[in-house]
Amino acid sequence: MSRRVLLHVGCPKTGTSYLQDVLFRNQALLREHDILYPADRFDAHFLAALDLMTLPWGGLETQAVGAWDRLSEQVRDWHGTSIISHEIFARATPTQVERALASLGDAEVHVVLSVRDLVRQVPAEWQENVKHRSHITYASFLETIRDPGRESKIGSWFWAVQEIPDILGRWGASLPADRVHLVTVPPSGSDRGELWRRFSRTFGLDGLPLDLTAERENPSLGVPETSLLRTINQRVTSILAPPDYRPLVRELLAHQTLSRGVASARLGLAPDDHAWARELSRSWVAVLAQRGYDVAGSLDDLLGPDLGAFADPDTATADELLPPALDAISALLVEAARLRAVEERLHEELREAHAERDRAQLTTSYRIRRKVVTSLEESPAGRGTLDAYRRLKHRR
Amino acid sequence: MSPVPTHLDDAARAHGWVEHLRGGGTTPWSAWAAWSDAGSGAGSRTPTAPLPGAQQLELLRRINVAAGSSAHPRGDQGRERTRLADRVLAAPAAGRGKADLPLVGLAAPGFGPRPVDPADLSAHELLRVASVLLADDLVALGADPVRTSWPRPWRRRVRLVGDPVTVGALRVDLLSRGRPEGGPRPFVVAVGAPLDELLARTWTQRCFETGTKPWSEWLRFWRERDQLPARADLLASVQRWHPRRPLVRVVTDLDRLPRQVGVRHLPPVRVPGADQAELARRVAAVVGLRVPAADRPELMRTLQRRIPDSGVAPIGVPARELAWVASSAERMTRGLSRAGYPVVGDLADLAPSTAPGRGRPDDRQVLDLAIRMVVDPRWRGADSDEGQVER
Numbered sequence: 001m002s003r004r005v006l007l008h009v010g011c012p013k014t015g016t017s018y019l020q021d022v023l024f025r026n027q028a029l030l031r032e033h034d035i036l037y038p039a040d041r042f043d044a045h046f047l048a049a050l051d052l053m054t055l056p057w058g059g060l061e062t063q064a065v066g067a068w069d070r071l072s073e074q075v076r077d078w079h080g081t082s083i084i085s086h087e088i089f090a091r092a093t094p095t096q097v098e099r100a101l102a103s104l105g106d107a108e109v110h111v112v113l114s115v116r117d118l119v120r121q122v123p124a125e126w127q128e129n130v131k132h133r134s135h136i137t138y139a140s141f142l143e144t145i146r147d148p149g150r151e152s153k154i155g156s157w158f159w160a161v162q163e164i165p166d167i168l169g170r171w172g173a174s175l176p177a178d179r180v181h182l183v184t185v186p187p188s189g190s191d192r193g194e195l196w197r198r199f200s201r202t203f204g205l206d207g208l209p210l211d212l213t214a215e216r217e218n219p220s221l222g223v224p225e226t227s228l229l230r231t232i233n234q235r236v237t238s239i240l241a242p243p244d245y246r247p248l249v250r251e252l253l254a255h256q257t258l259s260r261g262v263a264s265a266r267l268g269l270a271p272d273d274h275a276w277a278r279e280l281s282r283s284w285v286a287v288l289a290q291r292g293y294d295v296a297g298s299l300d301d302l303l304g305p306d307l308g309a310f311a312d313p314d315t316a317t318a319d320e321l322l323p324p325a326l327d328a329i330s331a332l333l334v335e336a337a338r339l340r341a342v343e344e345r346l347h348e349e350l351r352e353a354h355a356e357r358d359r360a361q362l363t364t365s366y367r368i369r370r371k372v373v374t375s376l377e378e379s380p381a382g383r384g385t386l387d388a389y390r391r392l393k394h395r396r
Numbered sequence: 397m398s399p400v401p402t403h404l405d406d407a408a409r410a411h412g413w414v415e416h417l418r419g420g421g422t423t424p425w426s427a428w429a430a431w432s433d434a435g436s437g438a439g440s441r442t443p444t445a446p447l448p449g450a451q452q453l454e455l456l457r458r459i460n461v462a463a464g465s466s467a468h469p470r471g472d473q474g475r476e477r478t479r480l481a482d483r484v485l486a487a488p489a490a491g492r493g494k495a496d497l498p499l500v501g502l503a504a505p506g507f508g509p510r511p512v513d514p515a516d517l518s519a520h521e522l523l524r525v526a527s528v529l530l531a532d533d534l535v536a537l538g539a540d541p542v543r544t545s546w547p548r549p550w551r552r553r554v555r556l557v558g559d560p561v562t563v564g565a566l567r568v569d570l571l572s573r574g575r576p577e578g579g580p581r582p583f584v585v586a587v588g589a590p591l592d593e594l595l596a597r598t599w600t601q602r603c604f605e606t607g608t609k610p611w612s613e614w615l616r617f618w619r620e621r622d623q624l625p626a627r628a629d630l631l632a633s634v635q636r637w638h639p640r641r642p643l644v645r646v647v648t649d650l651d652r653l654p655r656q657v658g659v660r661h662l663p664p665v666r667v668p669g670a671d672q673a674e675l676a677r678r679v680a681a682v683v684g685l686r687v688p689a690a691d692r693p694e695l696m697r698t699l700q701r702r703i704p705d706s707g708v709a710p711i712g713v714p715a716r717e718l719a720w721v722a723s724s725a726e727r728m729t730r731g732l733s734r735a736g737y738p739v740v741g742d743l744a745d746l747a748p749s750t751a752p753g754r755g756r757p758d759d760r761q762v763l764d765l766a767i768r769m770v771v772d773p774r775w776r777g778a779d780s781d782e783g784q785v786e787r
Contacts, residue, residue: 094446387549
């Protein structure tokens with residue numbers, strides 16, 4: 001069987017979490033069909049990407065040591081098709097791309113990029129920034145990414161992982177066009193299964209009895225919920241370390257609580273920004289059409305939806321923020337109560353352990369020995385005697 | 397240099413500059429680009445290879461400048477120079493900042509980051525590459541062995557807490573003298589200092605262990621929480637060991653510290669300068685991606701012992717934070733007084749006393765130090781920690 005590697009390098013906010021979760025949960029079945037998704041944890045390829053690109057990530061990078069080399073070794077050793085997938089690979093520099101492709105051996109490499117229109121990506125990326133500790137306002141975010149100099153961290157990162165022609169210029173430079181695959185995210189309101197069908201076709205998964213249950217998704221937030229989260233970040237980002245922020249704010253508040261506000265207005269673009277995004281997308285579509293890549297879906301999907309009603313998150317009123325704020329307080333109180341219960345249980349276990357130790361030490365001989373040791377430890381001569389005794393008894 | 401045909405396209409011109417730099421050249425890109433008969437464009441790097449980013453190229457140029465003026469020429473210059481150049485060109489710029497930047501003046505595809513003149517890059521951008529080189533050097537060097545000797549049975553049992561720089565140096569010294577920390581019922585010796593210095597040293601030591609956030613962010617983190625970091629909080633540090641009161645010593649007079657730990661003299665304590673700490677902080681972030689988490693502190697302490705001196709003052713607390721530091725010091729002093737722990741010295745010495753002229757990180761100084769360390773490998777040699785200056 002010929003060796004193939006399908007390298008899915010982005011983009012963020014294009015259904016990648018769902019795809020990676022399906023691949024991770026169905027590893028055994030995929031292997032039976034000679035398809036390897038080498039991951040011992042759901043975020044294994046994220047760690048490999050951090051390693052490949054030397055990206056510190058709030059302390060998570062310490063778990064990434066050697067992750068790319070391990071991943072590429074597994075891929076080189078596999079006889080059939082291998083799939084690698086993480087959206088931050090999109091940011092790799094030409095030098096890192098060269099290293100990555102070289103480390104995959106002599107396999108036939110295909111690069112896959114899933115893409116979505118800028119009209120939906122811009123607000124989604126702002127939300128993603130807010131879910132990663134940022135308290136930049138929506139207006140400032142837009143100003144930042146529209147700065148041609150891309151001087152800020154946010155601007156340089158945004159374009160590194162969202163500028164489709166540039167990403168494919170880096171990842172596809174050494175590959176023939178028919179080994180570069182674009183998967184477009186269908187327009188809003190399309191059949192929910194359509195994106196999966198496009199992924200499935202591109203990754204050669206059609207006909208496999210995969211468990212497609214959605215277990216891990218990256219849900220979006222409504223306008224007041226995102227606005228609230230940004231306001232919370234203003235207060236807590238400087239005093240809450242990333243290892244605490246991740247479970248308490250991103251997971252508990254953003255993903256598990258605030259994303260439930262399905263009735264809230266969804267974030268879009270103001271007319272001027274919408275026109276800019278549309279225009280830019282048109283220029284991208286023209287370039288991509290010329291390059292002749294394989295496309296699952298349609299390049300027209302990249303033009304995005306027409307201008308809709310715009311709710312500005314920077315001007316959300318206190319009345320609009322109150323309901324999600326109460327939800328957030330409730331969720332934090334419930335979590336605090338759960339952690340108190342855990343703490344109490346641990347204290348109880350510690351009390352039991354101490355009681356057991358005390359019972360064991362209650363003998364007369366133990367008390368006498370303890371007294372002797374305590375007396376000897378009071379003086380240098382006594383300490384020397386004790387040390388000599390311990391050495392003789394091999395107790396040191 | 398031989399003339400280059402004028403029909404050489406942009407890529408060949410850029411690769412010609414790469415070759416020029418690989419050969420030790422120091423011509424800035426703007427001068428090279430304007431100079432149509434610039435020299436040997438052909439080389440081992442073909443124009444099809446990816447062009448390194450402006451950050452890598454400018455760092456290499458500055459390394460070449462520094463190597464040219466170095467008073468310590470390397471042995472086999474040609475081979476070493478090329479090997480180092482290739483490492484610089486292949487090194488990524490660490491962190492989530494800008495990706496590799498294209499050179500200004502070349503035909504641009506219309507996508508990607510805006511091209512730059514490498515000479516205009518900030519020290520911060522070049523440090524992102526330099527820190528990767530130094531981290532790789534450090535990992536290749538490995539951790540220095542820890543000197544130990546047979547434990548003296550009559551030693552005074554102590555547990556050291558407080559000023560992390562002093563305690564770190566003392567701990568190593570005691571271990572080498574057969575007086576390891578710990579043991580049954582030890583004296584808990586809390587080494588104090590004016591709280592502003594204690595905070596600065598706590599951050600500095602973090603830089604040389606696991607790395608941390610920038611100094612101003614770190615200070616803000618604690619100020620807004622109105623808490624002290626564990627090692628700067630003497631009261632909490634002592635209480636963590638649950639000692640009986642007679643077995644505690646809070647030492648603010650360092651001249652009397654040796655007696656408290658059962659020795660005659662303190663080892664020389666070297667407080668790293670602001671530039672050294674900042675460079676270590678950046679290197680630590682990359683080392684975290686190169687070695688298992690448990691190995692990083694020892695590697696970073698090796699760097700602490702070996703990092704060349706630069707004469708820059710240690711980091712200091714800025715004036716705007718002093719009010720908070722003063723109130724924290726008062727609170728800590730009250731807590732220690734109420735606890736009734738024996739004090740060697742005077743608790744009033746814990747009040748902040750920021751002296752004028754204390755350092756703060758300056759990226760240009762940090763970059764100078766980093767380039768010096770890349771060019772002059774003596775810090776990686778044997779006995780490199782000799783001649784360090786005590787502050």
